[in-house]
Structure formats: C-alpha cells, structure tokens
Amino acid sequence: xxxxxxxxxKIALKRILSANPVLVDVKKVKDIPGYEDRMILTxxxxxxxxxxxxxxxxxxxxxxxxxxxxxxxxxxxxxxxNGKISIAPCHExxxxxxxxxxxxxxxxxxxxEDTFNRxxxxxxxxxxxxxxxLNYGCYNNEIxxxxxxxxxxxxxxxxxxxxxxxxxxLKPIMSQALAMGDELHSHSSAASLIxxxxxxxxxxxxxSIDKVVARKAATIICEDQYFFLRLTMAACxxxxxxxxxxxxxxxxxxxxxxxxxxxLQVAGLPxxxxxxxHGRLEATLFDGYSEDDIAWMGGDSIIAETMGLGAFSQAASxxxxxxxxxxxxxxxxxxESLYKITIGKHINxxxxxxxxxxxxxxxxxxxxxxSGLTPPMHIGIxxxxxxxxxxxxxxxxxxxxxxxxxALRSY
Amino acid sequence: xxxxxxxxxKIALKRILSANPVLVDVKKVKDIPGYEDRMILTxxxxxxxxxxxxxxxxxxxxxxxxxxxxxxxxxxxxxxxNGKISIAPCHExxxxxxxxxxxxxxxxxxxxEDTFNRxxxxxxxxxxxxxxxLNYGCYNNEIxxxxxxxxxxxxxxxxxxxxxxxxxxLKPIMSQALAMGDELHSHSSAASLIxxxxxxxxxxxxxSIDKVVARKAATIICEDQYFFLRLTMAACxxxxxxxxxxxxxxxxxxxxxxxxxxxLQVAGLPxxxxxxxHGRLEATLFDGYSEDDIAWMGGDSIIAETMGLGAFSQAASxxxxxxxxxxxxxxxxxxESLYKITIGKHINxxxxxxxxxxxxxxxxxxxxxxSGLTPPMHIGIxxxxxxxxxxxxxxxxxxxxxxxxxALRSY
Numbered sequence: 001x002x003x004x005x006x007x008x009x010k011i012a013l014k015r016i017l018s019a020n021p022v023l024v025d026v027k028k029v030k031d032i033p034g035y036e037d038r039m040i041l042t043x044x045x046x047x048x049x050x051x052x053x054x055x056x057x058x059x060x061x062x063x064x065x066x067x068x069x070x071x072x073x074x075x076x077x078x079x080x081x082n083g084k085i086s087i088a089p090c091h092e093x094x095x096x097x098x099x100x101x102x103x104x105x106x107x108x109x110x111x112x113e114d115t116f117n118r119x120x121x122x123x124x125x126x127x128x129x130x131x132x133x134l135n136y137g138c139y140n141n142e143i144x145x146x147x148x149x150x151x152x153x154x155x156x157x158x159x160x161x162x163x164x165x166x167x168x169x170l171k172p173i174m175s176q177a178l179a180m181g182d183e184l185h186s187h188s189s190a191a192s193l194i195x196x197x198x199x200x201x202x203x204x205x206x207x208s209i210d211k212v213v214a215r216k217a218a219t220i221i222c223e224d225q226y227f228f229l230r231l232t233m234a235a236c237x238x239x240x241x242x243x244x245x246x247x248x249x250x251x252x253x254x255x256x257x258x259x260x261x262x263x264l265q266v267a268g269l270p271x272x273x274x275x276x277x278h279g280r281l282e283a284t285l286f287d288g289y290s291e292d293d294i295a296w297m298g299g300d301s302i303i304a305e306t307m308g309l310g311a312f313s314q315a316a317s318x319x320x321x322x323x324x325x326x327x328x329x330x331x332x333x334x335x336e337s338l339y340k341i342t343i344g345k346h347i348n349x350x351x352x353x354x355x356x357x358x359x360x361x362x363x364x365x366x367x368x369x370x371s372g373l374t375p376p377m378h379i380g381i382x383x384x385x386x387x388x389x390x391x392x393x394x395x396x397x398x399x400x401x402x403x404x405x406x407a408l409r410s411y
Numbered sequence: 412x413x414x415x416x417x418x419x420x421k422i423a424l425k426r427i428l429s430a431n432p433v434l435v436d437v438k439k440v441k442d443i444p445g446y447e448d449r450m451i452l453t454x455x456x457x458x459x460x461x462x463x464x465x466x467x468x469x470x471x472x473x474x475x476x477x478x479x480x481x482x483x484x485x486x487x488x489x490x491x492x493n494g495k496i497s498i499a500p501c502h503e504x505x506x507x508x509x510x511x512x513x514x515x516x517x518x519x520x521x522x523x524e525d526t527f528n529r530x531x532x533x534x535x536x537x538x539x540x541x542x543x544x545l546n547y548g549c550y551n552n553e554i555x556x557x558x559x560x561x562x563x564x565x566x567x568x569x570x571x572x573x574x575x576x577x578x579x580x581l582k583p584i585m586s587q588a589l590a591m592g593d594e595l596h597s598h599s600s601a602a603s604l605i606x607x608x609x610x611x612x613x614x615x616x617x618x619s620i621d622k623v624v625a626r627k628a629a630t631i632i633c634e635d636q637y638f639f640l641r642l643t644m645a646a647c648x649x650x651x652x653x654x655x656x657x658x659x660x661x662x663x664x665x666x667x668x669x670x671x672x673x674x675l676q677v678a679g680l681p682x683x684x685x686x687x688x689h690g691r692l693e694a695t696l697f698d699g700y701s702e703d704d705i706a707w708m709g710g711d712s713i714i715a716e717t718m719g720l721g722a723f724s725q726a727a728s729x730x731x732x733x734x735x736x737x738x739x740x741x742x743x744x745x746x747e748s749l750y751k752i753t754i755g756k757h758i759n760x761x762x763x764x765x766x767x768x769x770x771x772x773x774x775x776x777x778x779x780x781x782s783g784l785t786p787p788m789h790i791g792i793x794x795x796x797x798x799x800x801x802x803x804x805x806x807x808x809x810x811x812x813x814x815x816x817x818a819l820r821s822y
Binding site: 179180181189190193194196197200201203204205214215218219222318319322328352353355356 | 591604633733
C-alpha cells in the first residue's frame with residue numbers, strides 16, 4: 001500500500017464513524033435538489049434506455065403512468081424515446097432506490113441529514129408487504145392505491161411529527177437493532193419496531209395531526225418489519241456522500257446495479273462509475289420458484305454494505321440465516337473474513353456473535369484486489385414475471401475493483 | 412426413574428408447551444380471588460412476621476402506609492402484630508411478586524388467562540426505571556407518586572384498550588423476543604418494545620380513552636425496557652398453576668425466596684413448600700458496591716426459570732452477558748447443560764445461538780437430585796440500604812430438591 005493512501009482512508013474512516021444521520025423531514029421527490037420535471041429516478045449506474053429490460057424497464061414505464069406522465073405503456077415509451085420523460089440514476093441525485101427504485105415527482109421521500117458530515121440524502125418509502133410492488137416491476141390498482149396511501153397519509157404524518165418533535169436520530173436505533181438480531185439490510189425487524197414505536201408515540205402526542213391520518217399512517221408503518229430499511233439506506237448514502245472527493249481515497253462509496261450490469265464508485269474518483277457483470281448469487285427462493293425464474297431489476301440498497309451493514313454484519317442475524325436456510329456458523333466465519341477488505345471497525349455498529357466487535361467498515365478497493373475477496377451483499381430477488389421470489393447473497397464482480405484500482409493509481 | 416413417572420411428566424410437558432397466556436384485563440389487587448381486606452402480599456414462601464427483616468420487612472411496612480392502612484412504620488408494625496393487617500405469599504393467590512413483591516388492595520394488577528390450561532394469574536405493574544422502588548424496600552414521595560401514576564393512568568389505559576380491542580396474546584411476543592436477544596427475565600427489551608408498540612397503536616385507535624390518560628400511560632409504558640417482565644411472570648405462573656396436582660409429577664412448579672430462605676414446590680405435591688437456604692450467587696454489582704452490600708428481599712420472578720426462560724434461555728442474550736460482564740460462551744455451554752435436568756424442549760421458545768433449539772423446560776426434581784446440578788436463575792440484586800445494586804445468577808440450593816424427591820417417592 002502506498003504510504004500516501006493511509007491518510008485519506010483515515011479521513012474516510014473518521015467520517016464514517018462520526019456520521020450522525022437524522023431523519024429531518026419527509027418531502028416530495030420533486031424537492032430533491034437538481035430533480036427535473038418529468039424525470040424518473042431508478043436504481044443502478046446510468047444506462048441507455050434501449051438496454052433497460054424486464055422488470056426494471058416495465059417499472060419505469062409503470063412509474064410514468066403512476067405519475068400521470070403517460071396514458072399507457074406505449075405512450076410512456078414514446079415520451080422516453082423523444083425525451084419528454086427522462087430517466088436518471090437515483091445515485092446522481094443523493095438518492096438510493098430499493099430494488100428498481102422508481103422515484104416520481106409526487107412520491108414522498110425521507111430526508112436524512114448527516115449532522116456531522118453536513119450531507120443530505122433521500123429515499124422513497126417502503127411500499128408494504130405485498131410481494132408485488134412497483135419497485136419489483138409490478139403495477140395494478142392495488143399497487144397504485146398503496147402508493148397513494150403513502151402520499152396521502154404516511155408522508156404527511158411523518159412530516160408533521162418531525163416538524164413538531166424535531167428530527168429522529170437514526171444511529172442509536174441502528175446500533176440497538178444490531179444488538180437485537182438485525183443486520184439492517186434484509187432483516188430490519190428490531191429497527192422497524194423501535195422506529196414505529198417512536199412514531200406511534202409522537203402521533204399520540206401530536207396536537208395538530210388529524211386522527212384519521214395518524215391512524216392510517218400508524219397502520220401502514222407498523223404493518224411489517226421492513227419499514228426501516230429505507231432509513232438505513234438513506235443514512236448510509238449520507239455517509240457515503242461525505243467520502244466523495246477525499247483525494248487518493250480508495251474506499252468504496254457506491255455499489256449498485258441495474259438490470260444490465262453492476263457499478264462501483266470509489267471516494268478518490270467521485271461520480272466515476274466502474275462497471276462489471278452482475279455478481280455471483282447464492283439465492284434462497286420462495287417455494288415454487290427455480291433459478292430460471294430469477295431476474296435482475298436493479299438495486300441501490302447495497303449501499304448498506306458500503307457502511308458495514310447487511311452482509312458485513314450478517315453474523316448479527318441468526319434469524320435471517322435460519323429463514324434463508326443458510327448456516328449461521330458459516331456467516332460468522334464469513335463476517336470475520338471481511339475485516340481483510342475493510343479499513344476499520346465500526347464504533348456504534350457492533351456484532352454480538354463476534355463478541356461485540358465493531359462491524360467491518362469501509363471497503364478498500366486495493367484490499368479487495370489484493371485478497372481476491374469481493375464484497376458480499378444481501379439482496380432481495382425479483383422474478384421474471386415481477387414481484388419478489390426470494391432473497392440471497394450476491395458477491396460483487398472483481399472487474400470494477402481492478403479497473404478502479406488502476407484508475408486511482410494512475411490518477 | 413420409576414416407570415409410573417413418565418406419564419405424569421408427559422402430561423406436564425404438554426400443558427407447558429400448549430400454554431397460551433393472554434393478557435385479558437387489568438384489575439385491582441382487591442379483585443384477586445381470595446384476597447382479603449387489609450392484606451399485603453409479598454414474595455417467597457410463607458414466613459412468620461418475626462423473621463421478616465431488612466428491605467422486605469421495611470417494604471411490607473411501607474406498603475401498609477402506601478395503602479393508607481397505617482399512619483407510620485410503628486403503627487403498621489403494631490397492626491401486623493395484632494392481626495389487623497395480614498401478610499401472605501403472592502404465590503398463594505395465583506400471583507407472583509417481583510423482588511419483594513408487595514401487593515396492596517388498590518394497586519392495579521395484570522390479569523393473564525391461559526386459554527389452553529384455563530388458569531388465571533396476576534402480577535402488579537413495573538414501577539419504573541428508578542433504582543429505588545417499593546419492591547426494592549424503598550419508599551418516599553417520589554415512589555409514592557410513581558405508584559399513583561400506575562393506578563391513575565397505566566392501569567385504566569390498559570383496561571380500556573383490552574376491553575376495546577380484546578386480549579393480547581403473550582406467547583407470540585415472547586417467542587419473537589427470544590429471537591431478538593431477550594432471555595425474558597433480566598432482559599426484556601424486545602418484548603417490551605413489541606408490547607409497547609402494540610399498546611401505543613391501540614391507544615391511537617381508541618375512541619373512548621381520554622387523551623391525557625393515553626399519553627401519560629404511553630410515556631410510562633415506553634419509559635424503558637422492563638415493562639414486559641411482569642407479563643412474563645404472570646404467563647409463567649399461569650402455566651405453572653396448570654401443573655399443580657398432576658399425580659406423581661416431579662416437575663418444579665414454584666421456586667421463590669423471601670429475605671429468610673428459598674422455597675420450592677413440585678407438581679405432584681401441590682402447595683407444599685420445601686425449604687432451603689438462599690442459593691449461591693454470582694453477582695455483577697453496579698459501580699461503588701461490594702458483596703457486603705448485598706441483601707435478600709425476596710423474589711418470585713424466578714417463576715420464569717420454571718418455564719424455560721431467564722437463565723434457562725441465557726444463551727439467547729449475548730447483550731445481557733456483556734452488560735453483566737459474563738462470558739457468553741460460558742452461558743451457551745451452561746444453557747446446553749440444562750437439558751440434563753429438564754423434561755423437554757420448548758416448541759415456541761427457541762434459542763438462536765443453540766441453532767434455534769427449544770429452551771430446556773420443566774425442571775425435574777429427580778434429574779436435579781441425580782445430576783447434582785441445581786437450576787440457575789437470573790435475579791436483580793438489592794442492597795442493604797434498599798434499591799437495586801446489581802444483577803446476577805443464583806443457583807438454587809440442593810436441599811429442597813432432596814426433600815421434595817423423598818416426599819414424592821414416599822407419597
């Protein structure tokens with residue numbers, strides 16, 4: 001390792017460990033800085049429209065219909081081709097998309113401010129427990145209604161309680177959740193519980209909120225155990241933004257994929273994408289599905305892994321190992337191996353089964369290249385016909401790490 | 412083992428595993444069947460008043476003052492001596508006392524019904540996070556005020572939401588909590604979270620509850636992470652009552668202690684106490700305290716251990732091991748050893764670190780006698796000057812198991 005790289009990575013580690021993500025507001029997608037009218041944000045690195053396929057392509061078209069930009073699929077396609085509707089990666093707008101992503105102007109977005117790093121990030125709201133969701137490339141009346149409930153009740157309710165009671169600090173919730181069996185990517189039960197309890201209390205305390213809005217919002221937020229993932233994603237994105245542009249820094253800031261390929265960014269070369277094929281997948285599919293049913297539709301949620309969560313804290317979740325039919329013993333060993341490719345241990349995110357050692361955090365592209373070990377990531381798995389058909393672990397491809405290392409050395 | 416004992420213990424195991432505890436109401440201590448006017452219930456086996464000492468004695472006197480039965484300590488003592496105030500063990504009234512216990516007529520009690528076994532049990536409410544509490548032998552204006560808040564807000568609020576929304580099933584909460592790092596005796600964070608979220612939602616939904624009552628109740632219930640322990644205790648007591656009187660059954664139904672001694676009951680000899688000295692203690696004390704400061708004030712919460720929780724599920728809680736400065740590795744080994752003295756594995760209470768094996772449940776007195784291994788129990792530790800000064804593991808004394816085994820054989 002070049003002597004000069006020690007300091008940049010120390011700066012990066014300090015920013016990661018000091019990050020203090022706070023949910024400060026819920027606004028609309030149209031309020032995201034730089035967001036332009038008639039724009040649809042989607043997951044993964046940028047891609048030419050002609051290459052979007054399957055569920056991600058369909059999801060983009062459906063999003064246009066949902067927002068009222070197009071009458072139907074053909075109309076949406078025509079408008080995309082003639083440039084009346086534009087497509088852009090979430091990551092280029094301080095945002096992260098779960099699975100296919102799919103942000104349109106009127107959707108509510110969580111606004112997370114990292115009060116240490118002075119960065120701000122955004123993420124849309126969890127659509128609910130139905131396996132068919134817009135971000136899994138599906139659309140029908142039920143999905144539309146559900147998205148409308150987020151606009152009408154969840155967004156406004158959160159906006160009001162945040163205005164009344166101030167921001168909600170996410171780090172203590174995340175820290176406690178890791179001690180309660182979450183790895184905070186594919187399993188966010190504890191964090192969602194803590195958050196939803198807090199929201200319910202604020203709703204009870206609120207003097208100004210309409211009762212119906214409060215009740216409907218609480219019902220949706222408490223519905224299941226995934227609500228918090230979007231907050232984790234935004235929190236990790238805010239920290240990741242704080243690393244961008246640290247000169248000569250070899251820490252990964254972004255991993256993301258679309259239906260076509262995987263993309264990587266590194267702190268020392270901000271906004272520059274390095275590409276590779278989709279990673280190797282270890283999938284656990286719901287009953288009735290086979291490997292042939294697996295489709296790629298994009299995903300930015302692996303931002304969690306860049307900040308020591310998800311597969312980088314998998315030993316924290318024996319429950320997730322069990323429900324995805326994996327060996328927790330193996331997960332503990334694998335989790336331990338990840339210190340080889342990271343620049344430090346987290347202070348607040350600690351893993352019980354590793355004797356409360358801090359999670360391995362800050363993926364160093366040189367360590368990946370030297371060890372040959374690429375980052376594992378926990379992902380949701382969509383099916384060819386849309387909807388979620390399973391979950392699993394994906395290993396990042398090796399190529400973009402090599403390319404990024406070469407580019408950073410020659411920079 | 413006598414052939415004839417196989418069946419009774421199978422009956423016991425079935426009742427334990429099928430138990431379905433539901434919080435059905437919150438009433439007053441005076442509503443407990445058999446409870447008599449001017450009675451104070453306290454933890455542990457029965458004891459002559461002359462032998463009550465230290466915090467438990469003081470607690471009983473303070474309880475009389477709190478209830479308005481006596482003007483002051485001397486008055487309370489006089490009335491106890493002349494029989495105008497009576498003292499009885501919680502366990503003889505389908506109840507369980509946390510630490511010293513101390514039930515008086517106007518206090519609210521949780522009413523838990525085991526809908527499978529058709530048993531009913533009671534437990535008072537958690538006093539709150541202050542280390543000085545009535546059940547730790549302390550009393551002052553602040554403690555009095557706190558107890559009044561339970562009477563004025565928490566009891567009524569729970570009563571209303573249970574009447575409006577029906578009973579709350581405790582088993583699913585307990586089962587989920589074990590997967591989230593609780594052992595459900597000294598650590599009930601997850602269960603308290605799940606329960607308090609549920610309560611907050613019901614309060615939000617309630618049409619009839621007064622806003623102020625709802626808010627004050629929510630504040631107290633959400634205050635910290637111990638609220639659920641009383642529900643665990645009542646749930647375990649309800650199951651334990653279902654074992655009483657199974658002929659020739661060698662399963663422990665009650666372990667409890669007062670300031671003077673330890674007491675044991677076994678299913679085949681219902682209501683009969685077997686006595687021994689306080690058990691060996693492995694204590695972790697708060698800073699500034701030494702072993703000399705430890706006092707005994709009673710405790711029925713070890714009913715949890717009779718039903719496979721607490722020390723019998725200690726491997727579930729790496730967090731508790733860490734915060735009490737114990738080795739989790741050792742806890743895992745110890746937890747595994749407890750299958751030697753129990754009659755089965757729980758179906759719903761599973762321990763992640765033991766590959767989700769069911770908790771060892773149903774302590775068989777013959778297995779204890781034959782193995783020489785007595786049950787460990789997680790307990791809170793009070794100080795000589797009152798208040799909590801630490802937590803730890805107590806091992807039951809051997810003597811009462813020998814006596815109970817002899818009595819059951821000759822019965």
